[in-house]
Amino acid sequence: MDEIVKLDNISQYNSMRGIETHHPLVSVIDMSKANVTQSLRICFGFYCIFLKEIKCGDLKYGCNYYDYQEGTLVFVAPGQVLGINSKEYIQPKGWALLFHPDLIRGTSLGHNIKDFSFFSYDVNEALHLSEKERQIVIDCMNKIEYELQQSIDKHSKTLISNNIELLLNYCMRFYDRQFITRTNVNKDILVKFEKILNNYFQSEIPQTIGLPSVKYCADQIHISSNYLGDLIKKETGKSAQEHIQLKIIDNAKERIFDTSKSVSEIAYELGFKYPQHFSRMFKNETGFTPNQFRLLN
DSSP: OOOEEEEOSHHHHHHHHTOOOSOTTEEEEEGGGSOOBOSEEEEESSEEEEEESSOOSEEEETTEEOOOOSSEEEEEOTTOEEEEEOSSOBOOOEEEEEEOHHHHTTSHHHHHGGGOGGGGOOSSOOEEOOHHHHHHHHHHHHHHHHHHHSOOOTTHHHHHHHHHHHHHHHHHHHHHHHHHHTHHHHHHHHHHHHHHHHHHHHSSHHHHHOSOOHHHHHHHHTSOHHHHHHHHHHHHSSOHHHHHHHHHHHHHHHHHTOTTSOHHHHHHHHTOSSHHHHHHHHHHHHSSOHHHHHHHO
């Protein structure tokens, strides 16, 4: 499954699945009526939401396999790669909603699409649905499908994009529920996050690659940056970046007590490329410059 098929528009996907195209920029598909599928990797040029109702092979997303069961939602954004790895032909079951970025330009959804960070959950963090949640998702898809069956008029774009946004807002709520119900897993990730930052500043890594990033920490835990950020925000009320900055300041305060080192040396040890950037962050966080803080203590 090395070859990647690039699909730039909705009609290409519909054609591959044997589905009639009713609208060039959006499609709702009952996957039980689609062509059977086998091993295939696709680079999508549009947004996709797949409601999987049976486990059809090992679903691969980027370089990772999804941890998914029957009745889960999988989200794909333009430019991402999704593949099915199966040795046999499979008749998929479930629903798919596809919509092109051009559909939502100039709409409320177009403005808010960046807020739906689950489109960038690029590891095994699919959305697992309860039966009630699953029915809500299907109802939203049915409303979109209803609009696609009507003659296109001046209201079509607004109604379709509004219903997609409604579905995504429900998904945001469902993800919040999933974060809450996975408390033990979340706490384990928080502990790992804290340990990664502690080890980072106890090593010489900052002098090699600079300040720690959310992506660096997420990669060490094998989850996506967006998932780590959302999890930490929901668990603590602070963003992952805020936690990193607090850790930088805590380490800086300890090192400032060592008067044998200049502020510039401390800045470089922490991973700052320019000492003045360190001084600016330190003052923003503490109200004092590093030298003023050193004199106070």
